[in-house]
Amino acid sequence: MSDVHRLDTMSGNPGRSTVFAAWERFVQGEDHVRGVRPEVVVSWHRCREQYRVDPHLTEAPLAAAHSDHTLEQDVVLTELGGLAGAMAREVEGLNGIVTVADATGRILATWGDQATVARAADANLATWSCWSEAGAGTNGMGTALETHGPVLIRGAEHWCQAFHGWACAAIAVRDVVTREPIAVLNISCWRTPLPDATGRWLSHAVTQTQSTLKGRARDSAAELIAAFAQVKGRATAAVAAVDTAGNVVIADERASVLMGVPSEVPAVEPTIRWRTSLPDLIRVAQYASGCAAQNPDWVGSTQIFTHLADEPVPVTVRPVFFSGQLAGHLMLLGASGDTQPLPTMAPTHPPARPMHRVVALREDRMVLLRLPEVCFAESDGNDVWLSTEQGRLRAASPGLDKLTNELADSGFLRVHRRYVVNLSRVREIERGFKGELFLVMDSRANDVVPVSRRNTPAVRDALGL
Numbered sequence: 001m002s003d004v005h006r007l008d009t010m011s012g013n014p015g016r017s018t019v020f021a022a023w024e025r026f027v028q029g030e031d032h033v034r035g036v037r038p039e040v041v042v043s044w045h046r047c048r049e050q051y052r053v054d055p056h057l058t059e060a061p062l063a064a065a066h067s068d069h070t071l072e073q074d075v076v077l078t079e080l081g082g083l084a085g086a087m088a089r090e091v092e093g094l095n096g097i098v099t100v101a102d103a104t105g106r107i108l109a110t111w112g113d114q115a116t117v118a119r120a121a122d123a124n125l126a127t128w129s130c131w132s133e134a135g136a137g138t139n140g141m142g143t144a145l146e147t148h149g150p151v152l153i154r155g156a157e158h159w160c161q162a163f164h165g166w167a168c169a170a171i172a173v174r175d176v177v178t179r180e181p182i183a184v185l186n187i188s189c190w191r192t193p194l195p196d197a198t199g200r201w202l203s204h205a206v207t208q209t210q211s212t213l214k215g216r217a218r219d220s221a222a223e224l225i226a227a228f229a230q231v232k233g234r235a236t237a238a239v240a241a242v243d244t245a246g247n248v249v250i251a252d253e254r255a256s257v258l259m260g261v262p263s264e265v266p267a268v269e270p271t272i273r274w275r276t277s278l279p280d281l282i283r284v285a286q287y288a289s290g291c292a293a294q295n296p297d298w299v300g301s302t303q304i305f306t307h308l309a310d311e312p313v314p315v316t317v318r319p320v321f322f323s324g325q326l327a328g329h330l331m332l333l334g335a336s337g338d339t340q341p342l343p344t345m346a347p348t349h350p351p352a353r354p355m356h357r358v359v360a361l362r363e364d365r366m367v368l369l370r371l372p373e374v375c376f377a378e379s380d381g382n383d384v385w386l387s388t389e390q391g392r393l394r395a396a397s398p399g400l401d402k403l404t405n406e407l408a409d410s411g412f413l414r415v416h417r418r419y420v421v422n423l424s425r426v427r428e429i430e431r432g433f434k435g436e437l438f439l440v441m442d443s444r445a446n447d448v449v450p451v452s453r454r455n456t457p458a459v460r461d462a463l464g465l
Contacts, residue, residue: 020156020164027055031366038361039147040157042396043138045366046146047159053137058162059123063106063130070293072216072325076173076182076209077102081109083205084185088112090201095192099125101141103181105132116190123162125188136160140168141186148174148382148398150202152194167194171202176213176270177220178245179401183209217243217270220327224249225266227320227330237316237332244328246285247273258306258313258333260457275417277458279408280304284315285329292319292326307461358407360386360393367393371410375443376421377403387443413462415439416452423462 022033026044033041047053077100084098088111091098097112097120107127110117120126133142137159144151150171156164170186185205187198195201224241228250232239238254240261248261249268256263260277267273276282281304291298298319303312316332358374360367367390375387379400386393397403404414414420421439428440430448437451437459451459459465 023055023156023161034365036157038363038366038394038396039143039151040138040153041366042359042361043133043143043146044159046133047137051134051137053134053159055137055159055161057137057160060125060129060131060136062124063104063128063135070325072213073102073182075212077108079209079212080173080183080185080205083208084109085111087187087201087205090197091187091189091195094189094195096187096189096195097125099131099141099186099188101131101184101186103145103183105130105135105142105145105184107131107141119190120188125166131186133159136163139163140170140188141184144170144172144184144186145181148172148179150199165191167192169194169198169202171206173206173209173213176210176217177243177247179399182213214270218268220322220325221249221266221268221270221273223322224320224328224330225268228252231318231330231332235332237334240331240333241320242276242281242285242328242331243270243273244285244289244326246276246282248276249273249328255331255333257457260307261454274454275414277455277461278304278306281315281331284317285331288317288319288329289326292329296321307458358386358403359396360388361396362390362393366396369393371407371412371422372424374412374422375425375441376419376447376449377412379418387441387447413455413458415455415459416450419449421449426463429463429465 018035022036026033080100084100088098092113095113095116097110097116099107099110101107107129110126130136131139131141133146136142138153139158140151140153143153150169152169154167158164158166166188168186168188170184172181172184174181185202187194220243224243228239228241232252238252238258240251240255240259241249243249248259250266251259251261251263253263259281261274284302284304288300291300299317301314301316303314305312313333318330320327320330358369358371360369369386369388373389377395377400378385382398384395384397384400384403386395395403397406400418400420404420407420411423412420413423421441425442426439427442430438430440432438436453437456439449439451441447441449
């Protein structure tokens with residue numbers, strides 16, 4: 001379902017009294033409330049349990065005094081500003097305003113009907129205020145930063161009662177490589193329904209800005225491939241080029257074996273890059289991205305374990321820049337006689353604690369699933385569907401990458417760009433005519449899950465084949 005359709009079909013707004021009554025019960029500590037959209041209930045849970053936002057807050061807090069933006073982020077924010085100004089002319093007569101905020105939820109600019117702008121200022125819905133969920137609870141901007149796709153928050157769906165008079169629709173622009181938010185565009189109306197064209201406006205704005213980001217990502221990949229070609233011929237170690245998120249853009253034959261990706265096959269498009277079977281290497285790349293962004297001269301080395309040896313493999317990381325911005329890294333795996341000794345990189349982030357439950361959604365309720373109840377997860381756009389003992393349920397976590405990271409230490413494995421399986425629920429393994437693998441799952445329907453070529457080595461290792 002397209003982003004426009006998802007937003008435009010969020011109609012049939014439940015009565016304010018129904019949602020407000022559910023809000024009152026939830027604020028008082030009740031967990032399971034009816035008559036409220038699941039994505040709103042999940043947001044309420046974050047506000048109450050994780051962020052501990054006061055539901056009786058009357059205005060948003062002021063944002064941090066300073067926040068660094070990269071050149072790429074500034075380009076996106078500038079482009080969104082131009083689009084927001086055009087939208088503002090459409091909502092001026094509808095008690096509406098348009099805002100642009102950065103990835104922290106800090107509003108950078110506001111446009112629209114002057115009377116509504118003044119009213120919004122009473123709640124700090126204005127420049128330099130923070131509208132992240134952690135700061136202002138469930139709201140258009142903050143909730144869009146937490147999820148993928150468009151978000152609609154109306155009336156009593158806002159976590160803070162003082163904001164119940166607003167209807168807000170927002171969408172975050174995300175980095176096409178890391179999927180982290182860069183900015184968020186929001187339309188708010190005071191006691192007035194949002195315009196019918198809201199979904200179309202937001203979708204067009206994101207499509208236009210992400211087109212710029214995709215072009216930049218392709219250029220960065222070309223720079224990584226060129227750097228890879230220069231080093232490969234004279235390096236004694238295995239060589240791979242990865243982007244800032246740790247996705248593999250290209251790898252030589254030796255690196256491809258270690259990383260479980262195709263050899264010498266460039267992946268220029270950000271949406272189809274190879275994902276290594278070594279989660280530690282992804283963490284190394286992400287850590288290195290943070291270091292190199294702060295210090296362009298940074299280089300580092302560490303050791304990681306692979307599925308091919310009992311001893312750790314040395315890894316040297318060399319950042320690659322394109323037009324002054326970090327494009328990714330060259331990874332040299334194994335001993336290399338042509339490099340100087342480098343300082344050992346600081347430890348990567350500790351692995352996440354294993355999950356004991358997976359949160360799923362059924363109509364207006366949340367379902368807490370024990371891990372053995374989940375057979376596999378399948379992505380469908382930004383939604384993730386779980387095959388469980390209770391049937392097919394939508395996961396609360398948006399995006400398969402996030403769920404993959406959450407379940408990485410709990411016996412689940414990514415076997416395909418669309419599938420994560422519970423290894424303990426694999427009953428049979430089938431081989432296709434060309435050697436490809438298929439997993440027959442221990443589910444009600446004996447579902448068959450395909451294994452992609454690049455994930456085959458990790459699957460063989462995990463299942464002892």
